[in-house]
Amino acid sequence: MGRSRTNSGPAEDLLIELNRDAGVPLHRQIEASIRASIRAGRLRADASLPPTRTLAAGLGVSRGVVVEAYQQLVAEGYLASRSGGYTRVAASMPPAAGAAAAASVAPPSARGAGFKVDFGYGRTDVSQFPRAAWLRSVRTVLTTTPNDRFAYLDGRGVPELREALCDYLNRVRGTSSVPGNVVVCNGYGQGISLLIQVLVKHGARRIALEDPSSNDDARVLAGAAGLDVVGIPVGPDGVQVEALHRADADAVVLTPSHQWPTGGVLSAAARAEVIRWARRRGAIVVEDDYDAEYRYDRSPVGAMQGLAPDHVVYCGTASKTLAPGLRLGWLVLPPRLVADVAAAKLLADRGSPVIDQLTFADFLARGEFDRHLRRMxxxxxxxxxxxxxxxxxxxxxxEPAGVAAGQHVVAWLPPDLDEAAVVAAAARHGLGIHGLGPFRIAGPGPGGLIFGYAILGEPAIAEGVALLATAVREVRGL
Structure with a gap:
């Protein structure tokens, strides 16, 4: 087998393997490796390459070998030389096919390119992120944190954040949480993935979701894990509990404080009935408390977890309150699930970034999170x-619904308006908006539109509704 050498120094930023017994000149091997990385998108347009001396030292070859490889790639148009001897990937290189495919499934915050106004859902105004306060917490963490906090920790997350989260959630959301039952995760998406893995391990066979529901993560992950997925109809006040009794499910995912997308709030009587169902079946209720902090016209509604901490998993994130890019989420778990979820978290990624966790813990403890919410x-x-x-x-x-809280409103369409036709007409007039159809599990239902307003100023909102009115007139043939 040929002897190979791979550069591993911090300066090189390139993965190049050289086989000195291959009968191929070394400069050709370097050319081929860099060319392949550019074509695959691993080296993006305008990315800087290591200096020839640095790369040569890392690969154990003469500088002339690297110079020859760079010169050939410059001649082919893959690289560009800059004054001062810097070499970069040519800015004119097209994106790789994989990158183009990724762009077609952009997250909610990236949707709507080309629209005059976009009422896209699931977005928060990240321009309002409290940078100065966050920076103060970062500085505190970097100057005061003991060294051992930067080593590997257990799968639950740093103690400081778990304690701060319990203090906040027990005070504001009425949970009954203790630090030992909290697992920190990378947002709701990872949290529900870990939970589904553990539920399957514990013998779950069927999971119930609200219908309509935003829980695409849960639907896809549950199906991939072999679980049957059943939809539970949603009424004006949230999930219809009588249908849950007929579902023969081992777990149910709910948004009881502000149903997504209809906005219904599960009544106290319905919550009690769901808890009775869970206790009778030994089932798990997954409470997705995605935007409970934003209430405008109604009294606070406490979390279901406080009613039955042995049967309810509380899921929270910073995505709607601070910024989704932080990838901070948390699960408050029944004691019997904690060890398995923490083990699944360790297996997934060895734990969430420690500095981010400690920063958020300090941010919470200082009261900065409360101040940010009061401002927003x-x-x-x-x-x-x-x-x-x-x-x-x-x-x-x-007919607007779910207006008392959150960052979106649903408006029900009158019977003469077809949802898909309105959405398509709106797009032709430069308006991005979603209907309820894609979020239904069991099939068609009443038509409705989802208005995400969190990142739009008041003039843009008025313009968007005016565009929608024009589209509606077009659909009606007026």
């Missing part, structure tokens, strides 16, 4: 009010 509630409320005013003025026959 009136901002989102003004945007919601602007949306409701515009709907009353331009489209009075649309």
């Amino acid at each position: 509630r009136p901002v989102y409320r003004r945007r919601r009010d602007a949306l409701l005013d515009a709907l009353r003025a331009h489209l009075p026959d649309l």
Whole structure:
């Protein structure tokens, strides 16, 4: 077998293997490796390459070998030389096919390119992220954290964050949580993935989801894990509990404080009935508390987890309150699930980034999270009010629902309007908006539109509703 050498120094940033027994000149091997990396998108356009001396030292070859490889790639148009001897990937290189494919499944925050106004859902105004306060917490962490916190920890997350989360959730959301039952994860997506793995391990065979529901993560992951997925109809006040009794499910995923997308709030009687169902079946209730901090016109509704901590998994994240890019989430688990979920977390990624966890813990403990929420509630409320005013003025026959909280509103369409036709007409007029159809599990239902307003200013909201009114007139042939 030929002897090979792979550069591993921190300066090189290239993975190149040289086989000195291959009968291929070394400069050709370097050329081929860099060329393949550019074509595959591992080296993006305008990325800087290591200096020839540095790369030569890392590979154990003469500088002339690397110079010859770089010169050939410059001649072919893959690389470009800059003054001062810097070499970069040519800026004119097209994106790799894999990168283009990834762009076609952009997350919610990236949707809507090309629209005049986009009422895309699931977004928060990241321009309002409290950078100065966050930076103060970062500095505190870097200057005061003991060294051992930067080593490998157990799968539950750093103790400081678990303690701070319990203090906050017990005070604000009415949970009954203790630090030992908390597992920190990378957002809701990872949290539900870990949980489904553990539920299957514990013998679960069927999971129930609200219908309609935003839980695409749960639906896809449950199916991939071999679970049957059943939809439970949602009414004006949330999930219809009588249908849950007939579902023969081992777990149910709910958004009881502000059902997504319809906005219903599960009543106290219905919550008690869900808990009775869970206790009778030995089932698990997964409580997705995705935007409970943003309440405008109603009294706070406590978390279900506080009613039955042995049967309810509480899921929370910083995605809707701070920024989804932080990838901070948490599960408050029944004691019997903690060890297995923590083990699944360790197996997945060896734990979430320690500095981010400690920063958020300090941010919570200082009261900065509370201050940020107090600052953002009136901002989102003004945007919601602007949306409701515009709907009353331009489209009075649309019926808004779920307006008392959150960052989106659903508007039910009158019977003469086809949901898909309205969405398509809106797009032709430069308006991005989603209907409820894609979020239904059991099939068609009443038509409705989802208005995400969190990142839009009041003038843009008014313009968007005016565009929608034009699209509706077109659908009606007026």
